[in-house]
Amino acid sequence: MLMNPRLTGLRCIRCAQVLPPGDYFEGCPACLRAGDPASLECLYEPAPAGAAALPLPVLDAITLGEGATPCLDMPALAGAAHVGRLWIKCESANPTGSHKDRMSAQLVSRAKLAGARRVAAASSGNAGVSLAAYCAAAGLEADIAIMRGCPPLQRAAMLAFGARLTEFEDSLARWPHVARLCREEGAFAGTNYLNPPVGTHAYGVEGYKPIAAEILQTCGLPTDIVVPAARGDLIWGIALGWEALRRAGAIERLPRLHAVEPFARLSRARAAGHARGQWLGDTAQYSTAGGTCTLQSLAALARTGGMPVEAGDQAAGRARDMLASLGIAAELSSAAALAALPALRLAGALDAESRVVAVLTSDGRRG
Numbered sequence: 052m053l054m055n056p057r058l059t060g061l062r063c064i065r066c067a068q069v070l071p072p073g074d075y076f077e078g079c080p081a082c083l084r085a086g087d088p089a090s091l092e093c094l095y096e097p098a099p100a101g102a103a104a105l106p107l108p109v110l111d112a113i114t115l116g117e118g119a120t121p122c123l124d125m126p127a128l129a130g131a132a133h134v135g136r137l138w139i140k141c142e143s144a145n146p147t148g149s150h151k152d153r154m155s156a157q158l159v160s161r162a163k164l165a166g167a168r169r170v171a172a173a174s175s176g177n178a179g180v181s182l183a184a185y186c187a188a189a190g191l192e193a194d195i196a197i198m199r200g201c202p203p204l205q206r207a208a209m210l211a212f213g214a215r216l217t218e219f220e221d222s223l224a225r226w227p228h229v230a231r232l233c234r235e236e237g238a239f240a241g242t243n244y245l246n247p248p249v250g251t252h253a254y255g256v257e258g259y260k261p262i263a264a265e266i267l268q269t270c271g272l273p274t275d276i277v278v279p280a281a282r283g284d285l286i287w288g289i290a291l292g293w294e295a296l297r298r299a300g301a302i303e304r305l306p307r308l309h310a311v312e313p314f315a316r317l318s319r320a321r322a323a324g325h326a327r328g329q330w331l332g333d334t335a336q337y338s339t340a341g342g343t344c345t346l347q348s349l350a351a352l353a354r355t356g357g358m359p360v361e362a363g364d365q366a367a368g369r370a371r372d373m374l375a376s377l378g379i380a381a382e383l384s385s386a387a388a389l390a391a392l393p394a395l396r397l398a399g400a401l402d403a404e405s406r407v408v409a410v411l412t413s414d415g416r417r418g
């Protein structure tokens with residue numbers, strides 16, 4: 052395991068300042084001082100001929116077998132949604148049952164290489180379980196700040212992997228606790244802890260880039276990809292993957308990436324021109340709940356030409372039932388990707404020629 056020697060720096064997605072490789076849990080320092088947290092994106096030397104088109108920060112990272120997930124062709128669902136083709140990218144096939152494993156592999160490996168002894172994170176779900184598992188694999192401690200309403204099976208899975216859990220009443224109350232562990236006690240940040248928030252460590256987010264290459268290999272170049280989003284690590288990481296493929300000459304255009312939310316956050320942030328607000332709403336889609344969003348989500352939409360789209364709990368529930376009738380289990384927030392298709396069609400983003408991938412982030416096995 053070693054850092055990729057071709058990683059040359061990190062660039063702020065707002066002010067474009069370039070920083071040397073390192074651990075910036077709070078994103079761009081200059082933008083943070085200005086009260087406007089912004090993610091950093093990794094920069095690499097151009098790949099030599101024959102090298103992988105999608106470089107990652109940590110080479111020979113700790114693995115539990117994440118990635119290379121199935122991408123299922125779903126003609127019946129395509130017909131029901133009135134689009135040309137529809138695939139389901141089954142991130143539930145990752146070792147702990149969600150896309151988070153891809154990020155954990157890179158992030159926990161980096162924590163180990165940086166000499167950290169523990170990783171601290173705020174999560175009541177898939178991220179916490181995934182980080183706990185990868186920390187166990189790496190021989191690191193995991194400190195997870197959960198909410199009182201954390202699903203019992205999520206809690207049990209984190210404990211089984213040896214994580215230390217601290218319980219909070221309120222989602223935002225967890226962040227100062229994680230901030231203290233990272234700023235004062237040397238913990239390595241496994242999630243955001245700022246408010247307004249910033250994306251997770253840029254090295255972790257890079258772990259999502261291979262999703263783009265896997266989709267390209269299975270489906271060719273789709274027109275549209277629909278991704279459930281909360282703080283937007285996943286949609287941003289997938290966007291970075293497609294951009295890297297375009298730079299490498301593997302594709303000529305980017306697919307549009309659309310962000311699915313349980314209630315309107317990104318559309319309101321986009322209208323406001325910033326992602327610093329709180330846009331509250333109630334939802335049973337706990338993996339994508341919360342009133343905040345991030346600049347990196349807005350960047351993913353802007354760079355790919357995608358749009359924010361809402362899918363409420365009722366529509367997501369109907370989509371979950373439809374998936375179940377075809378033998379596919381989906382967490383409610385994952386089924387929301389399918390539930391969002393009619394609204395995208397109504398908005399003119401999709402039509403009968405569209406080639407669409409819906410990312411199923413988790414199967415809800417612990418929900």
Ligand SMILES: [Zn+2]
Binds near residue numbers: 064079081
């Ligand atoms: Zn900046």
